[in-house]
Amino acid sequence: MTEDVVIGNIDVLVIGGGLAGTFAAIKAKEAGAANVVQVDKASVGRSGCSAFGAGVMRTFFPREDDREKTVRECVLRTHFLCDQERLGQHLDDCYDRIKEMDAFGVEFEKTPDGSFERILARGTSRRVMFKGGYKMMEAMRKAAIKKGVKIVDRVMVVDLLTDNSRAAGAIGFSTENGQAYEFIARSVVLAAGGGWMKGRRPGHRNITGDSMATAYRAGVTLAGLDSAGANTGPAIYDIGPGNNMYMGAGAILVNSDGKRFAEIYDEALKEKTELGILNVACAIEARRGKTPLYLDMTHIEPEKVQRMKRVIPLPMMMYERAGVVVGDKFVKRIEWVIEGPHCNGGLLLNNRYETTLPGLFTCGDAMPNVGPEGQIALPGAMTSGARAGKYAAEYAGEVAPPKISSEQDGALRERMFAPMKRKDGIEPDQVLLSLQEAIVPYDVLILRHEKRLSKALQEVESIWSDQVPLLYAYDPHYLRMAHEASNIVLVARMMLKSALYRQESRVCLREDYPYLDNAGWVKLVTLKREGERMSLGEAPVSLERSKLKPQPEKLLHPLWQSAEKQGIIRIEEGSVKWV
Amino acid sequence: MGVRKIDVSACIGCGTCVEYCPMDVLKMDGQSQKAFIKYLGDCQDCFLCERVCPNSAIRCIPVYEKRIPLPW
Numbered sequence: 001m002t003e004d005v006v007i008g009n010i011d012v013l014v015i016g017g018g019l020a021g022t023f024a025a026i027k028a029k030e031a032g033a034a035n036v037v038q039v040d041k042a043s044v045g046r047s048g049c050s051a052f053g054a055g056v057m058r059t060f061f062p063r064e065d066d067r068e069k070t071v072r073e074c075v076l077r078t079h080f081l082c083d084q085e086r087l088g089q090h091l092d093d094c095y096d097r098i099k100e101m102d103a104f105g106v107e108f109e110k111t112p113d114g115s116f117e118r119i120l121a122r123g124t125s126r127r128v129m130f131k132g133g134y135k136m137m138e139a140m141r142k143a144a145i146k147k148g149v150k151i152v153d154r155v156m157v158v159d160l161l162t163d164n165s166r167a168a169g170a171i172g173f174s175t176e177n178g179q180a181y182e183f184i185a186r187s188v189v190l191a192a193g194g195g196w197m198k199g200r201r202p203g204h205r206n207i208t209g210d211s212m213a214t215a216y217r218a219g220v221t222l223a224g225l226d227s228a229g230a231n232t233g234p235a236i237y238d239i240g241p242g243n244n245m246y247m248g249a250g251a252i253l254v255n256s257d258g259k260r261f262a263e264i265y266d267e268a269l270k271e272k273t274e275l276g277i278l279n280v281a282c283a284i285e286a287r288r289g290k291t292p293l294y295l296d297m298t299h300i301e302p303e304k305v306q307r308m309k310r311v312i313p314l315p316m317m318m319y320e321r322a323g324v325v326v327g328d329k330f331v332k333r334i335e336w337v338i339e340g341p342h343c344n345g346g347l348l349l350n351n352r353y354e355t356t357l358p359g360l361f362t363c364g365d366a367m368p369n370v371g372p373e374g375q376i377a378l379p380g381a382m383t384s385g386a387r388a389g390k391y392a393a394e395y396a397g398e399v400a401p402p403k404i405s406s407e408q409d410g411a412l413r414e415r416m417f418a419p420m421k422r423k424d425g426i427e428p429d430q431v432l433l434s435l436q437e438a439i440v441p442y443d444v445l446i447l448r449h450e451k452r453l454s455k456a457l458q459e460v461e462s463i464w465s466d467q468v469p470l471l472y473a474y475d476p477h478y479l480r481m482a483h484e485a486s487n488i489v490l491v492a493r494m495m496l497k498s499a500l501y502r503q504e505s506r507v508c509l510r511e512d513y514p515y516l517d518n519a520g521w522v523k524l525v526t527l528k529r530e531g532e533r534m535s536l537g538e539a540p541v542s543l544e545r546s547k548l549k550p551q552p553e554k555l556l557h558p559l560w561q562s563a564e565k566q567g568i569i570r571i572e573e574g575s576v577k578w579v
Numbered sequence: 580m581g582v583r584k585i586d587v588s589a590c591i592g593c594g595t596c597v598e599y600c601p602m603d604v605l606k607m608d609g610q611s612q613k614a615f616i617k618y619l620g621d622c623q624d625c626f627l628c629e630r631v632c633p634n635s636a637i638r639c640i641p642v643y644e645k646r647i648p649l650p651w
Contacts, residue, residue: 283650
């Protein structure tokens with residue numbers, strides 16, 4: 001082990017190197033923060049979801065799009081859980097951020113007159129296209145460096161430092177040489193992404209719930225962990241992402257009988273429906289015994305395939321390598337599955353992107369992702385990151401430098417290096433596989449029932465108590481893998497407990513509580529650490545200044561209604577019965 | 580998963596792949612000053628190294644090498 005590195009006198013420390021974190025760092029500099037440091041466990045711009053984005057991004061252009069319609073669709077789609085004030089901020093900012101990215105050198109697809117070319121893909125919002133996520137992030141990294149952001153690559157932040165209940169920095173280690181790093185900062189932006197489970201999703205296997213786990217350990221309140229998402233992708237090829245481009249180009253999804261089924265749940269959009277609906281559609285086909293499912297793109301025109309090659313170059317290389325794409329044609333159907341689950345929760349925040357820990361801000365997928373516009377994926381990362389960075393810089397300008405106690409520092413270091421100090425133990429891969437066996441089946445977190453959630457929780461709790469304390473790392477690389485595995489298991493525990501807490505169907509479907517209860521459940525499920533105990537609670541969704549308000553009624557969830565109409569289910573004694 | 584080979588005769592030792600790899604899979608060999616695959620099991624199959632290599636020395640394949648349970 002070599003000497004420790006202490007980086008002090010930081011105004012804004014940004015943890016995470018995706019689009020949200022990079023925008024936060026850039027905007028913190030622009031807001032006047034003198035010393036902005038951005039740290040990533042991989043390297044800024046090549047990490048997280050952003051570099052592997054599917055080349056398209058939902059956008060709202062005030063002169064071209066209908067604001068009222070956009071708000072309405074977003075609110076109804078999230079069944080009133082999305083924060084309408086933050087949604088408004090996103091719609092205010094979206095176009096300006098795209099223009100800035102253009103100025104930073106991000107290569108967007110443009111029309112001959114130089115305007116942003118926009119297409120419909122999934123959903124009803126039009127999207128801009130850029131030439132590959134990694135190229136987009138390369139331009140963002142260069143922009144951050146040009147603005148004077150100090151970048152620290154290959155350092156995994158493990159815990160936050162606090163000073164009298166205020167964020168004061170972070171502690172981490174170099175994955176290259178094991179050096180301990182201590183960052184002392186007036187304010188911190190936690191932008192280390194959401195909670196994927198190292199599932200079937202190339203390019204996303206380093207998004208391991210670090211934001212939520214780190215915040216939880218520091219006593220920060222989390223929210224929305226009851227909501228699990230998933231993406232869809234190939235069963236036998238390790239290829240992704242690209243769904244938006246595939247569906248936008250006209251891909252169709254069929255079951256083992258060769259029948260399309262997405263239209264049962266969204267008659268208008270069919271396979272172009274929102275991802276949450278598509279996941280449920282696939283899961284119900286599995287419950288009906290109609291698997292394998294296939295994505296068919298063999299009919300897609302060569303010019304659309306050529307566009308895919310420009311916009312999602314990495315997945316298209318992979319399809320060519322697998323013999324699925326030959327020239328400009330998809331030559332075979334692809335067996336298709338749900339990839340996931342991943343956690344849609346995040347840090348509870350106010351409309352200045354500040355969490356319940358003063359001085360700690362958050363953005364991007366580290367926020368609770370309860371809205372397709374502005375609170376999820378690249379568009380949300382872009383606008384929330386920019387605001388979080390600005391507000392963090394303003395906060396830093398008002399507070400004194402923090403002090404870190406040596407007791408706090410010592411205890412955190414001991415925990416951080418514990419896997420390397422053990423003489424033997426359990427491999428991170430073993431812990432991950434045990435966890436995936438417990439939570440990947442579609443009928444745990446996508447189609448839910450108390451019995452199955454409880455059984456999975458019991459399994460995950462035993463992984464947490466029996467395996468995680470024995471995680472073993474040979475070297476700093478495996479130390480990262482050990483902390484990632486530990487964070488994933490912690491996030492899975494939080495997801496399952498939160499999922500059991502919400503006794504209705506809303507963003508996710510319960511078989512035992514199939515009703516959408518707008519009288520009792522238009523609220524977020526929260527979770528925080530109290531000693532060694534997880535404390536669950538509720539936070540209201542701010543509707544006072546919102547235009548759209550729910551009727552206080554309880555009705556069968558619309559997706560269950562669709563299934564009932566088709567004779568797939570019936571409701572008996574308040575529960576779903578499969579026909 | 581994914582990164583299959585680095586052709587040492589084509590590798591110019593620029594370190595670009597090592598710098599880009601999000602999963603810390605690739606390292607530079609101190610003696611030969613060429614990149615090598617150190618942690619294959621943690622490769623996330625993103626193909627980024629192949630794409631950014633300036634001399635086409637890297638080849639990836641889209642094949643799962645770790646068992647990941649299927650959802651059904």
